[in-house]
Amino acid sequence: MEKQTGLLLSHLLLKNSVFEVTLNCSHLVWKDLATKKKQTSNSIHHTFKDGSFKCIPVSEIIAVQETEVDAGSKDDGKWQKMSLKANESYPFGFTVSYVERASRHCWRCADVTFHCPNGTLCLQWVQTIQERLALLTNRPKSLLVYINPYGGKRQGKRIYEKRVAPLFSRASISTHVIVTEYANHARDHLRTTADLDKYDGVVCVGGDGMFSEIVHGLMARTQMEFGVDPNFPNAKLMPCQLRIGVIPAGSTDCICYATMGTNDPVTSSLHIIIGDSQPMDICTVHHNNTFLRYSVSLLGYGFYGDVLTDSERKRWMGPARYDISGFKTFLTHHHYEGTVSFLPATNILGTPRDKTRCTAGCYICQHNSQIHSVKKLENKEDEDISDSGEWKVIRGKFLAINAANMSCACPRSPKGLSPAAHLADGTADLILVRKCSRFNFLRHLLRHANKDDQFDLTFVEVHRVKQFRFTPRHCEGDSELNLTESGKRLFSHICKDHPACGCSPAYSNWNCDGEILPHAAIDVRVHCQLIKLFARGIEEQPIFESFHTSAV
Numbered sequence: 144m145e146k147q148t149g150l151l152l153s154h155l156l157l158k159n160s161v162f163e164v165t166l167n168c169s170h171l172v173w174k175d176l177a178t179k180k181k182q183t184s185n186s187i188h189h190t191f192k193d194g195s196f197k198c199i200p201v202s203e204i205i206a207v208q209e210t211e212v213d214a215g216s217k218d219d220g221k222w223q224k225m226s227l228k229a230n231e232s233y234p235f236g237f238t239v240s241y242v243e244r245a246s247r248h249c250w251r252c253a254d255v256t257f258h259c260p261n262g263t264l265c266l267q268w269v270q271t272i273q274e275r276l277a278l279l280t281n282r283p284k285s286l287l288v289y290i291n292p293y294g295g296k297r298q299g300k301r302i303y304e305k306r307v308a309p310l311f312s313r314a315s316i317s318t319h320v321i322v323t324e325y326a327n328h329a330r331d332h333l334r335t336t337a338d339l340d341k342y343d344g345v346v347c348v349g350g351d352g353m354f355s356e357i358v359h360g361l362m363a364r365t366q367m368e369f370g371v372d373p374n375f376p377n378a379k380l381m382p383c384q385l386r387i388g389v390i391p392a393g394s395t396d397c398i399c400y401a402t403m404g405t406n407d408p409v410t411s412s413l414h415i416i417i418g419d420s421q422p423m424d425i426c427t428v429h430h431n432n433t434f435l436r437y438s439v440s441l442l443g444y445g446f447y448g449d450v451l452t453d454s455e456r457k458r459w460m461g462p463a464r465y466d467i468s469g470f471k472t473f474l475t476h477h478h479y480e481g482t483v484s485f486l487p488a489t490n491i492l493g494t495p496r497d498k499t500r501c502t503a504g505c506y507i508c509q510h511n512s513q514i515h516s517v518k519k520l521e522n523k524e525d526e527d528i529s530d531s532g533e534w535k536v537i538r539g540k541f542l543a544i545n546a547a548n549m550s551c552a553c554p555r556s557p558k559g560l561s562p563a564a565h566l567a568d569g570t571a572d573l574i575l576v577r578k579c580s581r582f583n584f585l586r587h588l589l590r591h592a593n594k595d596d597q598f599d600l601t602f603v604e605v606h607r608v609k610q611f612r613f614t615p616r617h618c619e620g621d622s623e624l625n626l627t628e629s630g631k632r633l634f635s636h637i638c639k640d641h642p643a644c645g646c647s648p649a650y651s652n653w654n655c656d657g658e659i660l661p662h663a664a665i666d667v668r669v670h671c672q673l674i675k676l677f678a679r680g681i682e683e684q685p686i687f688e689s690f691h692t693s694a695v
């Protein structure tokens with residue numbers, strides 16, 4: 144065995160075969176010595192698939208521990224099933240847990256146990272791997288966990304205890320777990336009480352609504368610390384330092400799905416453990432220079448606002464409420480009149496109609512975020528609305544106005560509301576669906592779930608924007624301005640209650656990441672990369688074995 148060059152190389156036993164096991168500066172590699180010769184002549188891929196060769200990055204090792212090898216007396220686990228050969232010549236063992244890629248972007252924790260001829264060698268392997276892991280400073284050691292016990296199918300607590308906590312403990316991560324007792328418990332605890340210096344990250348077990356609570360708590364705390372008042376629409380908001388992990392246990396789980404490619408609690412846990420980092424844009428929503436909310440995924444008026452308003456009354460149904468309310472809202476087919484003004488994103492790479500997607504290590508996000516930071520330095524980022532001639536104005540009747548700050552991919556729509564949107568490019572995609580027939584709207588909706596382009600329809604348009612504002616028609620005329628907010632609501636309710644009159648209600652609601660906003664007239668701005676998730680974006684494809692050959 145050598146160690147001087149930073150290389151550890153030994154012949155160890157794995158499942159009755161002797162393997163050449165190497166730890167180099169970046170990878171742990173094991174090759175079956177018996178099949179080593181075959182590799183030159185046979186198909187490499189075939190040889191690898193039988194487990195005779197494997198190469199894993201150190202950055203994807205979850206933990207290493209000594210394995211008790213006592214196969215003669217007891218047989219209490221798959222690793223301990225030792226052959227006679229192992230007993231005699233390889234009486235010591237250590238187990239490496241690492242990330243393995245399964246199908247559809249799912250990650251799993253796999254274990255491999257190597258048997259060593261002596262205890263000193265075994266200890267040396269364990270210590271060296273542990274030393275390497277200790278050098279990975281991006282990994283969290285201590286996490287603050289919030290569980291919403293009522294999200295989705297009310298499985299948050301069970302999911303955490305059964306599938307997440309055992310992995311955190313294997314990775315020696317300490318946790319402080321809070322099961323929330325009421326809505327906004329997590330937000331308020333983060334904003335005012337939590338001792339954030341003690342933690343390397345915050346984990347949210349729940350859906351997009353719960354994630355939104357965490358974002359609001361952390362953002363409020365950060366802005367307070369830096370003395371930034373978010374009521375000023377032009378305020379330069381400060382980014383949050385703590386990363387957020389999302390364990391999916393909600394109804395839509397689009398934050399998780401769109402940042403990892405799946406809504407799987409184990410995959411999320413592994414991204415947290417290895418300390419992945421994915422920056423994300425955040426939108427601020429203002430009404431008359433008053434800050435209302437942050438939005439990370441979807442801001443939707445008309446169709447998605449109405450779906451949400453209806454579904455809130457059906458919370459007891461769990462995730463199915465969105466299907467029922469979606470169907471009902473589709474049948475009511477209300478349209479809303481108003482003016483959308485927006486500031487198109489210029490001098491950036493990418494358009495909403497691109498075929499390319501935001502993937503792990505996205506070049507477009509990197510490039511565009513650099514442009515934003517240069518503009519910030521030059522203080523040009525937030526030009527005042529009235530000063531800029533670039534604003535576009537569209538007046539009309541809309542079935543839906545959606546701003547997707549990210550793809551909003553979720554199990555219902557794996558490509559999302561705006562498939563080419565980016566997680567961290569400082570822009571959002573503004574989708575306008577004009578009044579059209581039910582049949583045409585259905586065509587548009589169905590295209591979210593198939594391969595056809597949902598924007599390739601005459602009544603749909605999409606713009607990549609930095610800012611936008613919406614004014615419902617009844618706020619525009621002076622006479623209507625005299626109506627009080629409650630009067631407007633009453634009017635809209637009368638119409639909703641009398642669909643026979645054939646008119647649409649004047650107002651819908653904004654669906655802001657699953658929360659109903661109290662105002663229809665809003666101002667929205669995209670802020671580049673204000674938060675970071677324990678994620679890496681969607682990997683383009685599983686890393687194939689052929690990749691590993693070049694890494695060795």
Ligand SMILES: CCCCCCCCCCCCC/C=C/[C@@H](O)[C@H](COP(=O)(O)O)NC(C)=O
Nearest residue numbers: 350351352393394395396441551556591656657
């Ligand atoms: C066969 C017909 C297919 C129609 C597909 C319609 C596209 C569905 C795209 C949904 C995009 C949802 C974006 C995420 C929104 C969440 O913030 C929000 C709140 O999610 P939560 O309840 O907290 O998990 N969910 C909803 C449905 O408004």
Ligand SMILES: Nc1ncnc2c1ncn2[C@@H]1O[C@H](COP(=O)(O)OP(=O)(O)O)[C@@H](O)[C@H]1O
Nearest residue numbers: 294295323324325326349350351352353393394
């Ligand atoms: N303990 C609690 N009791 C009631 N509501 C809660 C609790 N904890 C969080 N919430 C709220 O529940 C709502 C839905 O949570 P979420 O986890 O997103 O589930 P879902 O995806 O099913 O909507 C959020 O608005 C959140 O603020």
Ligand SMILES: [Ca+2]
Nearest residue numbers: 548565566570
């Ligand atoms: Ca974006």
